[in-house]
Amino acid sequence: MPHPTTLVKLVRRSSPQIIEQLNATLLGKLAEDKLLRCRKLRIDTTVLEADIDHPTDADLLEHGVRKLGRLVRRIKTAGAASRTPFRDRSLRRAGSINLGPQTTEAFMRVPPSCGAYVRVDGFGFGRSVSTGSLPKRHRALPPVRQLAHIGAMNATNLKQADTQPWDxxxxGGGPAGLSAALSLGRVRRSxxxxxxxxxxxxxxxRVGAHGILGREGISPLELLWLGREEVSAYGVRVADARVTDARRDGDGFIVVTDDGEQVRARRVLVTTGLTDELPDVPGLAERWGHDVLHCVYCHGWEVRDTAIGVLGSFHQALLFRQMSLDVTLFRHTGTELSDEQWEQLAGLGVAVADGEVTGLHIDGEDRLAGVRLASGNLVPVRNLVVAPRFVARAGFLGGxxxxxxxxxxxxxxQVQADPSGFTGVEGVWAAGNVSDxxxxxxxxxxxxxxxxxAMHMDLLMADAKTAAAARTVDAGPFSGAMxxxxxxxxxxxxVHGLDAGAGA
Ligand SMILES: Cc1cc2nc3c(=O)[nH]c(=O)nc-3n(C[C@H](O)[C@H](O)[C@H](O)COP(=O)(O)OP(=O)(O)OC[C@H]3O[C@@H](n4cnc5c(N)ncnc54)[C@H](O)[C@@H]3O)c2cc1C
Structure with missing residues (x-):
């Protein structure tokens, strides 16, 4: 029997008549040998997906580098001598990121101190691939600022920012700040x-942000990347810096940053978010946002049907009991429970563990495996729910x-504010977690x-007053009264186009 590829080649070279004759001869032979009792043969086949690596346009470079790197490594492993030293610069090792076209998957791989990156810009034939390495001095920066340094997150240099007062x-450029910026940019505010x-x-x-209609599960960093791109389309500038002080200056404000820059503003919106103060249990803070969590609406679904521990909060125990039958409430440093609460926990099948939690047990795959009590007992859990104390990030705004x-x-x-976000301090609003x-x-x-x-309206009113005042001063025959x-x-x-005399 010839090899299948030979058969395919033969079929391609032969005319349809020859194929027909071949089929007829084959069927005749099968019938003659009593292997087949029919005049027609139907063959059912299943097509299996193969792992085809098909590099296109600019991807070719990236694929090529990786393939060559792998090949040389295999040659070296096989012990073949090489006179040319080989250094793998493909940057695909753990800790590198592949950015763009920006996808949630790419942003989820942004590690806290990424050094190396592969960046893909554009789409189709316009794509370009570049690789690079973040300078050491930038590696301790938060991920958003690392992305800004490699040009993957829109950012303005404050030194080049306008000296005119900004409207x-x-x-704070989180969801609250960027959403406000989008609205203000669209009504032509600077x-x-x-x-x-x-x-x-x-x-x-890596878990993603949930409960966001239309962008469910998006990486928090991708959301900000999209936000920065969107606001920049309306002329909004985003600068990477930390504000250390803000104070009143005449009609407006001076805002000071940690790199010594100062900008002037007519109005200030505070959207600095909050700090989650976590329980003081060794090793707990390092796992925050992975298997130590607090919000059932954010990550309850992701931990459903797992063994869940709840640290010291009756209400969190009820919330997470909805997600799993296996819930243990750790009373830790003395959560008091009323008789009614004991009854409710018993009725819902929530286990209650007495004693202080002294540590977490992590398995060989770096997953939470249990909670250790002062007694030495280890209670197996896969996720631990805590109830942090929420503290507005506003301490630096005393001025x-x-x-x-x-x-x-x-x-x-939280910062006190009315439903519009007005703080009661003229010209200052607050929104998002800092005030809620x-x-x-x-x-x-x-x-x-x-x-x-609310801020736009406040500015409109101020501008209208200023415009009216300017008219009154030098209006002469065009005064308001005239x-x-x-x-x-x-x-x-x-009046207003209606003839009052005509009646209704
Ligand atoms: C682990 C975890 C997971 C969560 N998951 C979800 C979820 O899945 N779904 C959901 O809806 N919510 C989730 N949340 C809540 C979500 O984080 C907040 O609702 C959201 O971040 C609030 O947005 P914000 O703009 O008010 O504050 P933030 O997003 O915190 O943004 C504030 C920004 O201000 C900046 N800032 C602070 N101080 C200064 C300063 N001095 N100068 C300049 N900038 C400053 C900060 O660096 C930050 O970029 C989660 C919270 C946590 C802790």
């Missing part, structure tokens, strides 16, 4: 966003005179939009 300076690049949900970069108040639930403190500790991403974004509308008189004579009884 609005937004301190807006500068100053962002320290540490969004609260950055630890969840603005903002009030920070305790949240009615007792879970943290319970806001998730969509609520923070919505609050930013609400504040933007304009009203001219209008009365021209329009007569017709």
């Amino acid at each position: 609005v300076v937004i301190i 807006v500068l966003v100053i962002d320290a690049g540490e969004p609260r949900n950055a630890p969840a970069v 603005l005179g903002l009030s920070v108040v305790e949240h009615p639930s007792g879970t943290g403190e 500790v319970f806001a998730g991403v969509p609520a923070a974004a919505a609050a930013g939009v609400t504040s933007a509308a 304009e009203a008189e001219v209008s009365r004579r021209v329009l007569g009884t017709r």
Whole structure:
């Protein structure tokens, strides 16, 4: 029997008549040998997907480098001598990132201290691939600022920012700040966003941000990347810096950053988010956002049906019992439970463990495997739910005179603001987690939009007053009183286009 490829070649070279004759001869032979009792043969085949590596346009370079690297490594492993030293610069080792065309998957691989990167820009034939390495001094920066340094996150150099007062300076470029910037940019406000690049949900970069209609599961970093791209289309500038001070200066404000730059603003929006103060259990903070979590709406689905431990919060135990039958409440440092709560936990089948939690047990695959108690007992759990204390990131803004108040639930403190985000300090608004500790991403974004509308109106009113004042000063025959008189004579009884005399 010839090899299948030989058969395929023969079929291609032969005319349809010869194929027909071959088939007829084959069928005749099979019938003669009594292997087949029919005149026609139908063959059912299944096509199996093969792992075809098909490099296209600019990908070719990246694929080629990797393939060559692999080949040389295999040659070396096989012990073949080579006079040319081989150094693998393909940057595909752990810790490198492949950015773009920006995808959630790529952003989920951004490690906290990535050194090497492969960057793909553009699509189709316009694609280009470049590789590089982040300078050592930038590797300790937060991921958002690392991305800005390699040009994968839109950012403005503050030194080149306008010296004119900005209509609005937004301190904090998370979902609240960027949403406000988008609204303000679209109504032609000059807006500068100053962002320290540490969004609260950055630890969840591999789990994704959830509960976001239309962008469910998106990487928090990709969301910010998209946001920065979108606001820049309306002329908004985003600068990577940390604000250290903001104070009143005449009618407006001066905002100072950690690199010594100062910008002037007519209005200030504070969207700096909050800090989650975590329970003081050794090793817990390192796992925050992975298998130590707090929000059932954010990550409850991801941990469903696993063994879940809850550290010291009755309400968290109820919330997560909805996601799993295997829930243990650790009373830790003395969570008091009423008789009614004991009954409810028993009724729902939630186990209660007494004693202080002293540490976490991590398995060989770097996954949470259990919670260690002061007694030495180890309770197996795969995920641990905590109830952090939420603290608004506003300490550095003392110069603005903002009030920070305790949240009615007792879970943290936030900047005081009315429903529009107005803080009670003239010219200063606040939105997102800094003024609402319970806001998730969509609520923070919505609050930013609400504040933007209020600030825009405030600026419009101020501009209208200034314009009117300028007219009164040198209006002469065009004063407000003269304009009203001219209008009365021209329009007569017709007001707003209606003839009042005509009746209804
Ligand atoms: C682990 C974890 C996972 C989460 N997952 C989800 C989820 O799946 N879905 C969801 O809806 N919500 C989730 N959340 C909540 C979400 O993080 C917040 O709702 C959201 O980040 C609030 O947006 P924000 O703009 O108010 O604040 P942030 O996103 O925190 O943004 C504030 C920005 O201000 C910057 N900033 C702070 N101080 C300064 C300063 N001095 N100068 C300049 N910039 C400054 C910060 O660096 C940051 O970039 C999660 C929270 C955590 C902790």
